[in-house]
Amino acid sequence: MKARRHVLQLPAKIGLILVGLSFFSCNVLKRVEPDELLLTDFEVIADSAKVSDETVNSLVAQKPNSKLLGIPLKLHLYNLAKPNPDSSYQAWLYRKEGRYERLEALLSDKQVSRLGESFLVAGLSNWLKKAGEAPVVIDSARTEKTLERLQAYYKTKGYFNNTGTYHFDSTGNQRATVRYSLELGEPYLIDTLTFEIASPEIDSILRLHRKESLVHQGDQFDLERFTRERERLTQLFRNSGIWNFQESSITYDILRDTLPSHDDQLMDVELNIDNPRSRAEGEQDRPYRVHRLDSVNIFAGITPGTPPEELEKLSYEDFTIFYRGTLDYKPKALTDAVFLRKGNVYRDLDRIRTYRQINNLNTFRYPNIQLVETGEDQLVSNIYLSPRPSNSLNLDFDVTHSNIQRIGIGLGASLITRNVFGGAETLSLSGRGTFGLLSDESLPEDFFTEITADINLTFPRIWGLPFVNDQKIIPNYMLPQTRVSLGTSFQKNIGLDKQTFNSILSYNWTPNDFSRNILELLNVQFVRNLNPDRYYNVYQSSYEQLDEQADPFQDDPALQEFFQPTDNPDDPLRLIIPEGTTGFTEAVLTGGLVPGDSDTFTQVFRIEERRQRLTENDLIFATNYTFVENNKENINDNNFHQFRWRLESAGNLLSLASRVIPFIENERGQGLVFGVPYSQYVKTELEYIKHWQLPGSNVLAFRSFVGIAVPYGNADNIPFVRSYFAGGANDNRAWFPYSLGPGSTRNINDFNEANFKLAFNLEHRFPLFGDLRGALFADVGNIWNVWDRETDPDAIFQGFRSLEDIALGTGFGLRYDFSFFVFRADLGFKTYNPAEIPGERWFRDYNFANSVLQIGINYPF
Template structure:
């Protein structure tokens, strides 16, 4: 311990020395006449502007000044120092290249700053925001080979919109449609003049016209003129007009003549393909399918998939929504690598064109082999082999068939021979069909193709010296997305059958007393035959893909096992009226879970993330307990990180009282969990996190083998709390996460003594071993 302490002290001293040296020695690497650019300062002056206007304008303008100076930490520039001291690499790879150009940072010099350009940017930006006739000045402050540039901006009073005028000449159809859009205009009287809003208004009009058949229209065909002479008191009048040089075809509405699909188009060898565009209608006749022409001589695809994916039909007025919708649905079929769309004018008099869809298929089949290794904190090590095969067009209708074979083992490292090791093997297959197969009609105008999913799987699990389990599962259901934010997953039927084999005498001795009565119901339930079936439904709503400061994620799930079957049969385990199917009692319960996450972006390099999980599983009718596999668990790398996986709870139950040779996962019927995490980018691929986790699980009913496990009004006193720090190595293709956590509140300690602040002792080797939990994982915890 002393040796490690000395190493840590030396490391801290070395890092401190580097930081101190870097603060004063970076300028010695500069050549004669060079000045290190340390940044800029901007001041905004003007009696006609309010204090808030000055502050808002200044904050907007500061981000436009370029370049940015070298990054600093507490006034120091360690990355610049690393660049300066690292030798020039001979190749664009290797340790020295990584250290100099990835960790280090090239110096930003005064010569890199175009001061006049920045002044022009400040003036132009101000005028684009309505501060007309602005003026900018600059000065430089130099000391010890370091230079700061100071800018001074003097804008005049801001101009506001007095009124907006749309085209008065509505003889042309395009002008009529422009006038019809004015109720949704972004330009409002008494709002500040803003060039960005004007550009958005032009794009809004263009979007509306694209929905009305004006395929060749462009935002640049619109001009919005500002006249400040017709009004006083810093007001401008806006005139929305169609440019005089707008091409005639941009003023016309177009309709679809033919829809032609090439599902085997090779984009890389398109010149070698015998595809003539446009094609003569006579040559298309033999490829007709409903209102489409599908050019697929090899019959690679069923034409019906294009009927469901494409939203254009013969005679339709062109609109951008159906254009994008068709492309997105073709992409979401998952069977095409490239999707290209062409509109070819065939009748300029009647304003008609043909729509061509040129589709390049992906490789239909793929085979992937994976080898994984792992260890955990319970001194177990193991590995896993996975063989995955995928066919993306198994029945020529873009149906995806995925099949997987796997085998895995976890053995006790350094333990006795034939210890409580775990061996698993199994297979899983999933057929995903790009449509809803049901006795009812399901219409979806979403860009995402709805799917019918069928799953079948089996797993063999052997715990040496304990038992062997066989697990069969199957499901049938649907997934569909309303849009990019909302997704539904409904399994009409989801069934699991578990039955044991070779339960050892050693394990049975822990379950039963010598007279045959049950000693440990919890262990018995693990090897009981189980039949679980019923519908499940989950709903997901997320905005995390949007470039917003605040984003959300929510997932809710409902699982109803045998609710109708149990009600019809009158099952009631408490009245000795437990029902069976195939001589196996079926499980009856209702389960609900909610996962809510909130992400707040503090700056470009830091953010704050929180998560709340709440769930309950309630057994009734044919069941006294919720099946072990359907219960809740906490602890581990993606949960409460200060406690090892599945070792916490339920309630105030103390897992240390268990027989160490039969240490089983702790589970519960109720779950509450709250996580909070501050994330910051240190540099490049290295990120830092500071986090806190809280929560626990509880039982709905009393369990004599788990004293303190039932949920009660004192549940708040049984909340576990942990905190820690972490490093995340973001390598783009994957994120490697290291989280070091320690418990701050332990629910199975004596009531009144559960907070553990007074027990923290980093110098104690035994305390560190028992309380510092290192979690190694892939990806973020939430």
């Protein structure tokens, strides 16, 4: 009946929407003069085919007002503003005799004038104009300009004889579209390609790399390709010893016959590379020559202009290191960061890599690299390194409030020490404490604390792996780093109170600008639950399920000590935590209270299994590798993809050790280390993100994620900290975190998690006003259990038929760009809910009452 009622309400809602749309459509001409036409659309036709290329459409000088869901919302905002609020105010002020005098007597002459500048009088109209868009009225001059742009563009593509026209098509009262029609004709082709090279050495380099050219005989003329060829040649020459090569030295001579009467669409192209012009008047131009590095000098802590005779110097390999007083750095640490080598042909690539690696040391500021020509073919490279402060201290303070914290105060400090051992190592010590009051007054204590401390040591090289120290495997230009980290945290709040110890030995390197590798050779984490007896105080869902199973046994005299009276007449007795919950569980599972094949036994067994899992201490001894590829070129690039693959294995080293030295085992046969069963599993994840730039600053973003963690050997489940959950601001936004799944189950636990996850997201992002953007999104996915000790069939992935349990959430959101971060608010609606019974899963909770508001920082993917 509920679903039927929603369906009956749809026509009424649609009717209201149509009425609103008709109102808006009548209002768009409010600021259009009677002799003007509102531009509603445009199209470019080339050789009778519509052009959808964004590059071509961007040449159009006049485009219609932007629309949201087909409605020119910004135009309506502009129309709401008063055209001349100052004049309207003055007219109102003097329309009634004596009005000005009365206001002046009540306020003052100055205040009466400022009233006309107030937000309600003028400010609101000014804001509406700024946030909105003035009606786009067809301008013939701009239309002519667009046609000229289009014809010029197609000439750059070889259509030198193209012709074009435009005309207006009426689409209703004072509305029209503009159609640009072009006849391109036949494109011009490159008939011959010749070369005129002034420098013999440039000519030799060019001949060696002729096959890499982007311009070939028989190609259609394309000015963009010629431009890219000039850029390629400039880069080629600068990486082949021509350190001072200028792109302006490259020109093209093009001979063509553009008379329409000629059918010969061929052209002759000559590539010219001139010598650099001499700066001195009367001096003859010198040809470009290949230069080699005569010497490479490193000035550690020295500014340019300091006379070398005032400095100490040290020769190390092929470098000369200058310093004042005492050299604070190991010579190898400095020379490994420099890729300019004595005797080598100069390459711009080596200079760029030197900049990057010196920055990677985190010990020096941006370096100053000077090249000095000492002969016709010799260079001296002087590299000036300005050190950062040896020590820096950062302090932070914040006040927080949340649904579980009335107030929290955070204090943090971090100390960074650079060049610890003289090899540009960085040591970081950090600590943080958060203290405050809890919101849950039912707890015996309302004070919480969270204290963390970390030590991080970073080496700007691969350390501890002799077999990869060879530069042929991970050379220094890949920015290698080694990180050793130790940390601990102590948490006392509404949970079980945890103490965590972690240790990490990791390596990362960057083969190129678009990919990164991270290897955590050792990732050890020990999680200790300090108050496991508080489990049922924290996980209320589990407690409610156990208490429900105990209700039929409230009158059993042997179990009376497990219950306590309540003020609720519908539930007069409840299990005591923890004595009653523990006693009842033992009576069912080991005391023979119910048969082993009964539903009560099964349900209590599942509840106890989860309690043991979430309250037992975890020891994770893992190794993982992550590969990330991202071809995004800059912050404004909205046509890119990102791929991430991660593989993690835990417990194998301890498993091998147990074969040499047998470990003590618990009652379940699990090997114990320091009294804790160690985790053993393999886990892998694949994530792919793709963004498409659409017309009008619109962006289509897609994300896919697949992850699975399989326990084996010493474990039959995945630790909670390594499991998957669904829902939340960066996942399926129609559900809160941990509230979706697993499978078709419905809120069976306070924190639902599993070891297999599928997630797919699609989001259309579009501009609204200024820095405010909107989004429409669809989120698909769920979590399941697979190959672990879960026994609930609704939570287990059982092949393709389980895909019907994938949830769908749709909604809309707003994003405001503060430049340094994006504030995001998304409203998600449960479109397809697998927790409902089949046949009632679609749109059952699709309403504002059951929607979920998610707040986040930056884009979800």
